[in-house]
Amino acid sequence: MALVKPTPPGECPQCWQHAYDKSIHRKLKPRQDCPACVDHMHNGCPNRVPKKQSIWR
Template sequence: MTRPAPRGQCRQCWEHAHNSRRIHKHLAPRENCPECVNHMTNGHPHHMTAK
């Protein structure tokens, strides 16, 4: 069951962390997802934040 992102959370980060871990399946162990790192360092885009 897919849970929607809570209010104020980035929908993409929520999806990666809670709903679809298969997104990171192609990464090596302990390798960071470039999209997730981008959000951690540069912030979350306003259009992706759940209202």
């Protein structure tokens, strides 16, 4: 697996990894959807990295 930057605050780790790590989708055939991505699109992003608390609050 290639080195991917850590997930920034407020982003979903799965979305981030699937967007920036090309090796995940390399095994798919042309025009084939990634089952994990399709499931994630239908069910949403349940596990976002929490953002830091704002100093203005």
